[in-house]
Amino acid sequence: xxxxxxxxxxxxxxxxxxxxxxxxxxxxxxxxxxxxxxxxxxxxxxxxxxxxxxxxxxxxxxxxxxxxxxxxxxxxxxxxxxxxxxxxxxxxxxxxxxxxxxxxxxxxxxxxxxxxxxxxxxxxxxxxxxxxxxxxxxxxxxxxxxxxxxxxxxxxxxxxxxxxxxxxxxxxxxxxxxxxxxxxxxxxxxxxxxxxxxxxxxxxxxxxxxxxxxxxxxxxxxxxxxxxxxxxxxxxxxxxxxxxxxxxxxxxxxxxxxxxxxxxxxxxxxxxxxxxxx
Amino acid sequence: xxxxxxxxxxxxxxxxxxxxxxxxxxxxxxxxxxxxxxxxxxxxxxxxxxxxxxxxxxxxxxxxxxxxxxxxxxxxxxxxxxxxxxxxxxxxxxxxxxxxxxxxxxxxxxxxxxxxxxxxxxxxxxxxxxxxxxxxxxxxxxxxxxxxxxxxxxxxxxxxxxxxxxxxxxxxxxxxxxxxxxxxxxxxxxxxxxxxxxxxxxxxxxxxxxxxxxxxxxxxxxxxxxxxxxxxxxxxxxxxxxxxxxxxxxxxxxxxxxxxxxxxxxxxxxxxxxxxxxxxxxxxxxxxxxxxxxxxxxxxxxxxxxxxxxxxxxxxxxxxxxxxxxxxxxxxxxxxxxxxxxxxxxxxxxxxxxxxxxxxxxxxxxxxxxxxxxxxxxxxxxxxxxxxxxxxxxxxxxxxxxxxxxxxxxxxxxxxxxxxxxxxxx
Numbered sequence: 238x239x240x241x242x243x244x245x246x247x248x249x250x251x252x253x254x255x256x257x258x259x260x261x262x263x264x265x266x267x268x269x270x271x272x273x274x275x276x277x278x279x280x281x282x283x284x285x286x287x288x289x290x291x292x293x294x295x296x297x298x299x300x301x302x303x304x305x306x307x308x309x310x311x312x313x314x315x316x317x318x319x320x321x322x323x324x325x326x327x328x329x330x331x332x333x334x335x336x337x338x339x340x341x342x343x344x345x346x347x348x349x350x351x352x353x354x355x356x357x358x359x360x361x362x363x364x365x366x367x368x369x370x371x372x373x374x375x376x377x378x379x380x381x382x383x384x385x386x387x388x389x390x391x392x393x394x395x396x397x398x399x400x401x402x403x404x405x406x407x408x409x410x411x412x413x414x415x416x417x418x419x420x421x422x423x424x425x426x427x428x429x430x431x432x433x434x435x436x437x438x439x440x441x442x443x444x445x446x447x448x449x450x451x452x453x454x455x456x457x458x459x460x461x462x463x464x465x466x467x468x469x470x471x472x473x474x475x476x477x478x479x480x481x482x483x484x485x486x487x488x489x490x491x492x493x494x495x496x497x498x499x500x501x502x503x504x505x506x507x508x509x510x511x512x513x514x515x
Numbered sequence: 516x517x518x519x520x521x522x523x524x525x526x527x528x529x530x531x532x533x534x535x536x537x538x539x540x541x542x543x544x545x546x547x548x549x550x551x552x553x554x555x556x557x558x559x560x561x562x563x564x565x566x567x568x569x570x571x572x573x574x575x576x577x578x579x580x581x582x583x584x585x586x587x588x589x590x591x592x593x594x595x596x597x598x599x600x601x602x603x604x605x606x607x608x609x610x611x612x613x614x615x616x617x618x619x620x621x622x623x624x625x626x627x628x629x630x631x632x633x634x635x636x637x638x639x640x641x642x643x644x645x646x647x648x649x650x651x652x653x654x655x656x657x658x659x660x661x662x663x664x665x666x667x668x669x670x671x672x673x674x675x676x677x678x679x680x681x682x683x684x685x686x687x688x689x690x691x692x693x694x695x696x697x698x699x700x701x702x703x704x705x706x707x708x709x710x711x712x713x714x715x716x717x718x719x720x721x722x723x724x725x726x727x728x729x730x731x732x733x734x735x736x737x738x739x740x741x742x743x744x745x746x747x748x749x750x751x752x753x754x755x756x757x758x759x760x761x762x763x764x765x766x767x768x769x770x771x772x773x774x775x776x777x778x779x780x781x782x783x784x785x786x787x788x789x790x791x792x793x794x795x796x797x798x799x800x801x802x803x804x805x806x807x808x809x810x811x812x813x814x815x816x817x818x819x820x821x822x823x824x825x826x827x828x829x830x831x832x833x834x835x836x837x838x839x840x841x842x843x844x845x846x847x848x849x850x851x852x853x854x855x856x857x858x859x860x861x862x863x864x865x866x867x868x869x870x871x872x873x874x875x876x877x878x879x880x881x882x883x884x885x886x887x888x889x890x891x892x893x894x895x896x897x898x899x900x901x902x903x904x905x906x907x908x909x910x911x912x913x914x915x916x917x918x919x920x921x922x923x924x925x926x927x928x929x930x931x932x933x934x935x936x937x938x939x940x941x
Contacts, residue, residue, distance in 0.1 A: 267593060268615040268901055269941075352766055353758035354775045374760030374919050456582065462703045463760055464916025479585055481905040482611070 254495070261489040267482035279489035289490065291465055292473040298380050299387070299469055300448040306388040308441050311395025312433075316425070318396075319403040329400070336393035344457035347386035348373075351458070376466040379459050383467060386454050391447070395440050402436035403429070434512050442505040446498050470494055545573040546830075546837055549591075550603040551584035553820075554784065555654055558854040559841055566840050572833060592617040597827040600834040601841075604650045604823035606641045607705065607897060607904065612823075613644045614901040619824040620647035624835045630861075633844065638860045641819045641894050650823035651842045652860040657888040658714050658816035659786040660804045663797065666694060666777040675778075675804035679718055679746050682778075682807050686754035689777050696754035697778040698770050699747075702763040703915035705897070705907020710764075710816050711780060712747055712914055713896055718809025719743035723898050723906075723935070731900070733935035735910065736928035739811070744917060744924045751918050760919040772796060780806060782818060783885050787857040790877040803878055806888060817892035819860075857885060902938050909934040 264274040283289050318326050335343070351372050353359045359369045372378035406429060414424040451469050455461060461468040461476070468476070470490060478487030550556035560576040567574055579587065584603065591599050592615070604618070612618050625631055625639075625648050638652035662675050670689045676682040686696035699711045716722075721740035725732040734740070751759050756775055758766075768785045770776045772795040779789070792798040806815040822841060824834040840846060844867075847859040851870045855877070864870055865882055874881045897903060910931045917927035 267589060268611050351758075352761070354756050354766060354770045354773070359757075368757070371758035371760070374758055376919075376921055379761075459761060460702050460704055460707070460763075462912065462915050463919035464703070464921040465912050466921065476908065479589060480908055482589075482615075 257488050257491055257495075260485055261492045263485045265485040267484055269482075279486050280493075282486070283489055283493065288465065288468070289470070289473060292468050292470040295380070295465075295467060296449060296451075296469040296471070299383055299451055299467075300445055302380075302384045303387045303391075303448045304441050304444045306384060307391045307395050307444050308437060310388060311392040311440075312399050312437065314392070315396045315399035315403060316429070319400055320421075320425070320429070329396075332396060333393045335390050336397075338390060340390070340453040341457065343386055343390045344454045347382065347389070347454075348458045351382050373459055374463055376463065379463060379467045383451070383454050383458060386458065387448065387451070391444060395444065398436060398440045399433065402433055406432050435509055438505060438509050438512065442502060445501060449494060449498055544571070544833075545575070546600040546833055547598060548574060548576045548601040548822075548837065549584065549587065549599050550576065550578050551581040552578050553654070554854045555820075555850055555856050555858070556603065558850040558856065559653075559846070562846060562849065565846075566837060569840065570833075570836060574837065592825060595827045597825075597829050599825050600828045600830065601822050601837050602825055604642075604821050606652075606819040606821070606899070607907075609642065609649060609823075610644055610899050611901040611904060613649055617826055618649045619826050619828065619831055620649055621651070621824060621835060621838075622648040624839075625651065628839065630844065633861050633863050634842075635860050635862060635889070637817075637889060637892075637894065638819045638821070641899075642821055642823075644899075650821035651838045652819050652821040653842045653847070654784075654818070654820040654858040655860050655889060656782040656784050656816075656818040656820075656858045657885060657892055658711065658780060658806045659783045659884060659888055660778060660780050660806060661771055661786045661789045661801050662804060663694075663774075663777045663800050664802050665800045675802070676807050677805070679715055679807045679809050683746065683749065686750060686778070690754045694774065695756035695759075695770075695776045697750050697780075698755055698759060698762060698767045698776040699751065699780050700763055700767055701751055701755075701760050701915060701918050703908070703911040705904055705911055706818075707763050707911060708914055708918075709897065709907045709911040710782070710818065712911075714780065714806050714814055714816050715747050715809070716740060716743040717814035717893075717896070718807065718811055719746070720809070720811035723910075727895060727898055728900070731939055733932035733939075735931045735935070736925070740928050741924055743809075744914065744928060747914075748918050748924060752920075760915070771801070782816065782858075783888065784856070784858045787855055787874075787877060787881065790881070791855060798877075803881060803884055805884065805891075813891050814896065815888040815892045817889065817894070817896045821860075857881065905938050906935050909938065 261279055262275055262277065264271045264278065314332055318329060318332075338346070349355050350358055353369065353371050356369070362369050370378065372382040410428050411424055414428055419427065450471055452471055452475065455467050455469060455472045459467040461472055471494060474487045474490035474494070477483045477490060550559070556578045560578050563574050563576045566572075588602060592612075604612070609618075634652065635655060638655040639648070642648050642650040642652060660675060666689050667673075667675070672685055672688065676685045682697070690696035700707050702708060719739045719742050721737060721743045722734050724730065725734045756762075756770055762770075764781055764785055767779050767781055768788055771779045771789045774797045779786075786803060789795045789801055790798055790803070795801065806813060822838040824831050824838070828834050842860065844861050844863045847856075847861055847864045848867050848870055850856045851859050851864055851867075852873050855873070857874065859865070865886070871882065897907060913922070913927040913931045913934070916922050917924050922930070
């Protein structure tokens with residue numbers, strides 16, 4: 238049983254990964270004649286590249302704020318549906334809808350909503366003489382716009398996982414707390430939330446790694462702009478590889494992203510183990 | 516040699532992870548054509564049965580989005596898979612593709628064409644690199660202005676602005692909260708803001724390089740360049756619609772069609788869409804004019820697209836037969852009439868009675884103004900060097916940052932010069 242799985246992992250995960258590592262060590266360029274150099278020159282160049290450093294800052298802003306809002310909103314709705322107003326559980330299907338919308342469609346929906354001349358939101362507020370600011374033309378506004386679109390599309394994932402985790406918490410714990418005189422809020426903070434911690438940590442990790450792969454939202458909503466305000470590292474790798482034909486440099490950026498995600502995963506897994514042991 | 520092949524294979528493998536799956540090899544009497552979406556290519560795909568009936572060959576015309584196209588082409592060319600017979604070839608990418616040996620020259624085939632002289636000389640010449648011709652043009656788009664006659668009349672303005680200085684005056688007179696004065700592309704990219712911005716830059720005497728093509732020292736940061744960027748920033752920020760800083764051609768065209776702006780400057784094919792009553796709410800109140808000039812003259816934008824043969828295409832003769840058919844008078848006329856395609860590249864199409872009638876119904880001066888703008892345009896409006904896509908992207912990002920207030924105009928032009936020098940030195 239192990240052999241087919243090992244072959245599948247080897248062919249579909251390990252081999253492409255090794256290929257990417259090897260390519261990042263070359264000076265392969267689609268257009269320019271290359272000098273058959275093999276070494277760490279791409280990584281040294283990255284270290285001194287202001288655009289690359291900027292892309293990491295953008296990526297971290299998008300990922301950190303994206304995960305915070307997605308986890309907060311997803312958890313809030315899950316707790317609401319499970320603990321506060323269980324009658325509304327049938328609403329789960331409606332809350333899940335954004336999750337099944339393809340990323341390109343999500344980007345187009347939010348682009349329309351945030352483009353003042355196309356947006357029904359702007360038209361509505363215009364009636365009252367209120368001008369809605371154009372988010373996509375300011376540095377942090379554009380980042381906020383992508384975080385909003387990503388939160389809308391991804392909170393259902395968090396909600397579903399947290400709902401599953403909530404259903405795994407025995408209800409007699411709540412009842413015992415209630416008999417001991419704890420309020421609902423105290424029960425949530427002292428009992429439910431600590432028991433949810435492993436699930437919250439894992440869902441945050443999943444979402445964090447997923448947000449490192451931002452592409453359609455950036456490409457369609459801002460094309461990396463204004464200026465380079467939303468050029469996250471993943472998008473910068475695309476620019477280097479496909480627009481600048483600098484494939485080996487793009488591969489070096491991809492290697493950086495892989496290592497970054499691997500390190501984060503390692504530390505989160507360790508934290509998770511500690512929580513479970515406690 | 517082995518090392519080169521291994522690296523090329525690695526390159527193809529990595530590209531393959533991001534690109535669509537390439538179709539497999541095909542039969543000898545079958546042609547695979549890959550194009551990116553625009554009115555001409557969509558209309559051409561509908562005519563593929565005509566070519567099959569004429570040639571006895573099967574043809575698969577695949578029309579995909581431009582971004583997917585770029586990835587797919589890189590994968591196909593790098594992997595040397597020989598899966599494509601004819602590809603969409605934008606002139607702006609031509610230098611890069613030729614430098615990478617991705618295309619096959621078609622000079623002899625074009626010289627042997629009986630109808631060669633009917634092809635507009637400018638667009639055909641733009642496919643010449645290193646003395647060889649690398650494609651046949653199907654589209655020659657140029658810059659044009661569309662403006663609202665009712666708004667001009669209400670403001671007491673009798674003529675469209677002929678210069679950028681007049682444009683500033685007119686914009687000030689007609690700008691209101693309900694209808695902004697002017698919209699142009701500002702989104703960053705070599706095909707986005709860098710399609711329209713050089714119209715102002717060159718009109719004020721600004722250039723990308725000190726003396727193209729002999730001296731490629733970057734020269735955007737000059738008093739002329741600064742003045743031009745000042746005009747562009749003022750027009751967009753003071754007289755543009757809200758959110759203009761992220762507008763691309765779709766938003767610019769839609770704003771004109773929906774009556775949210777009084778003037779737009781964009782590509783001739785898109786300007787034609789604002790004059791079409793089926794697509795534009797205010798078509799009967801829109802007229803057209805030349806791109807304004809400046810102290811250094813007029814420099815309308817130009818974009819030429821054509822068809823080329825990949826270097827590894829298995830049957831070049833059949834590929835060229837398709838190219839010749841797809842850019843023939845018959846096909847271009849059909850598409851001009853059926854799809855309102857205004858950017859055709861044959862003189863005979865412009866003289867065709869059916870075409871003339873179709874465009875006169877949109878605007879009596881449309882075809883003649885298009886010819887005038889194409890004549891005024893310079894071939895190297897955007898520099899014809901292999902590094903241009905990279906340079907255009909970098910410059911476009913800096914210009915966009917300046918318009919959106921993320922850096923000053925001076926800083927943006929200095930950064931553009933620095934980055935151009937860096938790209939050329941790599």
